[in-house]
Amino acid sequence: MKKSDRSVTIKDIAREAGVSISTVSFAFNGTAPVAPETKERIFEVIKRLNYQPNSAARGLVTRRTNNICLFTPQPASGFFSFAGNSVFTHLLQGIGEILDQKDYNLLISWDNLGHKAKTPKLIKLMRERAMDGLLICLPSHDSSVIEELLEHRFPVVIIGSNGLKNQVNSVDVDNYDIAFRNVQHMLALGHTRIAFISPGPLEYLVCEDRLEGYRDALEEAGIRYRDEYLFIGDEHEGSGYRATDAFLSLKEPPTAIVSGRDTQAVGVCEYAKAHGLSIPDDLALISFENSELAEKYGISSVTTDLYEIGKEGARLLYKLLTRKKERSAQNIVIPSELIIRSSCGGANQNINHSRR
Amino acid sequence: MKKSDRSVTIKDIAREAGVSISTVSFAFNGTAPVAPETKERIFEVIKRLNYQPNSAARGLVTRRTNNICLFTPQPASGFFSFAGNSVFTHLLQGIGEILDQKDYNLLISWDNLGHKAKTPKLIKLMRERAMDGLLICLPSHDSSVIEELLEHRFPVVIIGSNGLKNQVNSVDVDNYDIAFRNVQHMLALGHTRIAFISPGPLEYLVCEDRLEGYRDALEEAGIRYRDEYLFIGDEHEGSGYRATDAFLSLKEPPTAIVSGRDTQAVGVCEYAKAHGLSIPDDLALISFENSELAEKYGISSVTTDLYEIGKEGARLLYKLLTRKKERSAQNIVIPSELIIRSSCGGANQNINHSRR
DNA sequence: CTGAAAGCGCTTACAG
DNA sequence: CTGAAAGCGCTTACAG
Numbered sequence: 001m002k003k004s005d006r007s008v009t010i011k012d013i014a015r016e017a018g019v020s021i022s023t024v025s026f027a028f029n030g031t032a033p034v035a036p037e038t039k040e041r042i043f044e045v046i047k048r049l050n051y052q053p054n055s056a057a058r059g060l061v062t063r064r065t066n067n068i069c070l071f072t073p074q075p076a077s078g079f080f081s082f083a084g085n086s087v088f089t090h091l092l093q094g095i096g097e098i099l100d101q102k103d104y105n106l107l108i109s110w111d112n113l114g115h116k117a118k119t120p121k122l123i124k125l126m127r128e129r130a131m132d133g134l135l136i137c138l139p140s141h142d143s144s145v146i147e148e149l150l151e152h153r154f155p156v157v158i159i160g161s162n163g164l165k166n167q168v169n170s171v172d173v174d175n176y177d178i179a180f181r182n183v184q185h186m187l188a189l190g191h192t193r194i195a196f197i198s199p200g201p202l203e204y205l206v207c208e209d210r211l212e213g214y215r216d217a218l219e220e221a222g223i224r225y226r227d228e229y230l231f232i233g234d235e236h237e238g239s240g241y242r243a244t245d246a247f248l249s250l251k252e253p254p255t256a257i258v259s260g261r262d263t264q265a266v267g268v269c270e271y272a273k274a275h276g277l278s279i280p281d282d283l284a285l286i287s288f289e290n291s292e293l294a295e296k297y298g299i300s301s302v303t304t305d306l307y308e309i310g311k312e313g314a315r316l317l318y319k320l321l322t323r324k325k326e327r328s329a330q331n332i333v334i335p336s337e338l339i340i341r342s343s344c345g346g347a348n349q350n351i352n353h354s355r356r
Numbered sequence: 357m358k359k360s361d362r363s364v365t366i367k368d369i370a371r372e373a374g375v376s377i378s379t380v381s382f383a384f385n386g387t388a389p390v391a392p393e394t395k396e397r398i399f400e401v402i403k404r405l406n407y408q409p410n411s412a413a414r415g416l417v418t419r420r421t422n423n424i425c426l427f428t429p430q431p432a433s434g435f436f437s438f439a440g441n442s443v444f445t446h447l448l449q450g451i452g453e454i455l456d457q458k459d460y461n462l463l464i465s466w467d468n469l470g471h472k473a474k475t476p477k478l479i480k481l482m483r484e485r486a487m488d489g490l491l492i493c494l495p496s497h498d499s500s501v502i503e504e505l506l507e508h509r510f511p512v513v514i515i516g517s518n519g520l521k522n523q524v525n526s527v528d529v530d531n532y533d534i535a536f537r538n539v540q541h542m543l544a545l546g547h548t549r550i551a552f553i554s555p556g557p558l559e560y561l562v563c564e565d566r567l568e569g570y571r572d573a574l575e576e577a578g579i580r581y582r583d584e585y586l587f588i589g590d591e592h593e594g595s596g597y598r599a600t601d602a603f604l605s606l607k608e609p610p611t612a613i614v615s616g617r618d619t620q621a622v623g624v625c626e627y628a629k630a631h632g633l634s635i636p637d638d639l640a641l642i643s644f645e646n647s648e649l650a651e652k653y654g655i656s657s658v659t660t661d662l663y664e665i666g667k668e669g670a671r672l673l674y675k676l677l678t679r680k681k682e683r684s685a686q687n688i689v690i691p692s693e694l695i696i697r698s699s700c701g702g703a704n705q706n707i708n709h710s711r712r
Numbered sequence: 713c714t715g716a717a718a719g720c721g722c723t724t725a726c727a728g
Numbered sequence: 729c730t731g732a733a734a735g736c737g738c739t740t741a742c743a744g
Contacts, residue, residue, distance in 0.1 A: 009720095010722065019731085022723080022733095025723060054721050055421075055485060056411075056415035056416040056421065056721080056722090057416050057721030057723090057736090058723075059412035060410070060416055060720090060738085061723045061724080061736045067423075067463070075446075075449050075452070089432045090432050092464070096430075096466065105465065106464050107463055108448075108452075108462050108463075109462065127407075127408030128409065129412065130411045130461060237652075296593075365736095365737055365738085367737080376714065377737090377738080378716080378739080387740085388714090389713060391713055410738065412738090414738055415738090416736090417738055418720090
């Protein structure tokens with residue numbers, strides 16, 4: 001008996017099949033022609049001995065690990081993963097599906113929401129060559145890490161907004177456009193006093209983009225932007241509730257609310273219920289995300305297809321990894337769709353948000 | 357200028373510092389005494405050149421990758437990740453925290469909920485030596501893959517229930533015990549007609565364990581188990597709603613429901629609301645998980661601390677990885693706590709679920 | 713305390 | 729079509 005603790009190596013196969021290790025390698029990888037009979041013999045042995053090339057040894061010479069790393073805010077952090085939302089899991093699902101079919105493994109790593117973190121972790125992983133490419137989703141402005149990666153020409157795709165548009169590959173929905181159209185929808189329904197709840201602090205680019213879309217749509221319609229119609233919310237229902245309370249205590253309360261995310265919209269609904277207000281009659285409501293909550297509460301909401309975003313991100317990264325020549329950065333926009341429900345009082349039709 | 361595309365290797369450091377590569381290795385890893393001055397010189401160069409050992413090269417000789425793999429059902433699969441529940445992300449958070457501090461990377465991989473899948477993926481990863489250890493969470497009975505891993509003495513920790521208790525290390529809450537005590541709680545409140553909603557199909561061991569705890573508690577109280585008091589639910593609210601409907605159409609409807617998960621309990625609440633029933637007066641309710649939903653709806657629920665489960669799982673795996681001598685399998689039980697809210701009509705006190 | 717050398721398990725020119 | 733050999737970048741006995 002052989003020592004059973006050692007894994008089977010290419011040498012074992014070569015010896016057992018009576019060929020050289022190069023031939024085994026050529027046969028296994030199909031990287032050079034091998035006589036049919038030899039090939040057959042080799043594969044018989046490979047199957048019998050359950051041979052699988054050692055990834056470290058292989059990686060050492062090929063300089064590839066077949067590992068992709070997804071770098072995110074902490075999975076349980078408020079902004080990204082919260083009740084009623086499965087943002088994170090859908091993203092993972094999309095990424096995983098593509099990587100799986102391309103035979104890449106998924107590493108996952110995170111820091112403290114992007115800001116303060118020194119983030120040497122990512123740089124360390126790059127220097128160690130522990131991964132071949134990187135999918136980053138950091139909603140904040142801080143892009144020093146990303147810049148360092150780019151300097152080293154490390155393959156990177158950004159999921160979501162980033163401050164380096166045109167310099168780095170990215171995939172996202174068009175947050176600006178969605179906000180713009182949501183406001184337009186309300187305008188079309190006759191509203192002029194339209195408030196906005198930011199999905200989170202304005203340091204996050206998603207939030208900034210949505211706010212900007214909101215402002216520009218108002219401006220285009222010749223409607224003055226008012227500070228008191230902006231509420232900086234967070235990922236909790238409560239922020240939608242408080243926003244509504246704040247809005248409705250104004251001398252000139254808004255008649256419509258553009259909510260930055262579905263959980264907030266639920267808060268708006270809860271406020272309305274608690275105060276005997278009708279949505280959409282007393283207050284029209286439209287939101288972002290189109291999560292299960294939007295459906296449950298009958299809230300009109302624009303889809304943010306994170307599954308699709310994940311898939312496209314992984315595909316783009318794979319392209320970077322396999323293409324020889326460098327290409328200029330690509331910014332992929334995943335289309336969104338406005339799902340109209342009872343909350344905004346509009347006709348019951350869906351509107352495609354095309355790329356602007 | 358040097359070619360900037362090549363990463364800096366141990367040779368570069370050795371040359372620049374005027375020592376041999378062994379000395380650099382000794383200094384960097386602290387694996388043999390090195391003269392203070394030499395050490396200082398070496399680290400100066402390391403810092404200046406941003407040296408980080410190539411992980412493949414290192415792994416090839418040490419036979420370690422510093423990668424741990426988390427194997428789960430698909431992240432977006434119904435049972436594990438659904439609206440109102442952040443099971444998956446909390447688990448990730450706990451695991452990641454420990455791995456981070458032990459300097460391990462997290463690989464993540466999944467199959468189609470454990471059943472049918474041929475799962476060569478996991479075996480392949482093991483044979484390639486792409487990971488040092490494995491955290492598996494597969495709620496189903498199928499343990500052939502796990503058995504194969506164990507045969508190879510591959511370090512494995514199971515998250516959750518498994519059919520191989522005592523043969524394999526695991527971490528979980530005590531589902532049987534929680535169900536048992538939930539029923540006891542209802543019994544103590546005077547209920548005798550107590551129904552149970554299974555959190556999912558009985559092929560899942562969690563479900564089986566909870567059902568068994570339910571049955572045994574009834575039996576101990578001398579109460580006959582009735583088939584019509586069992587409803588096999590799923591991860592959606594709707595199943596709780598339908599269960600309630602089914603229960604209340606019986607000639608002898610239950611007066612209390614033990615719900616298998618919080619989403620279902622919400623369904624029970626929605627049914628009650630829709631039919632003008634009071635919880636707990638017309639129907640008492642107690643659940644599992646204690647998610648944000650339980651709080652929002654005032655549902656008494658027992659905590660399932662997946663963050664803690666993740667941490668303990670990672671810690672246990674780390675022990676397996678660093679301990680020389682093999683030890684018999686450990687089954688860690690994470691304590692749960694019953695959080696009493698208005699839904700069961702009990703006194704407003706929390707009860708510790710100790711290990712049975 | 714330090715260096716020369718072997719070797720981890722592969723891939724890949726290079727001969728033949 | 730096949731094999732002998734170099735080499736990927738480290739760690740680790742082994743001398744000294």
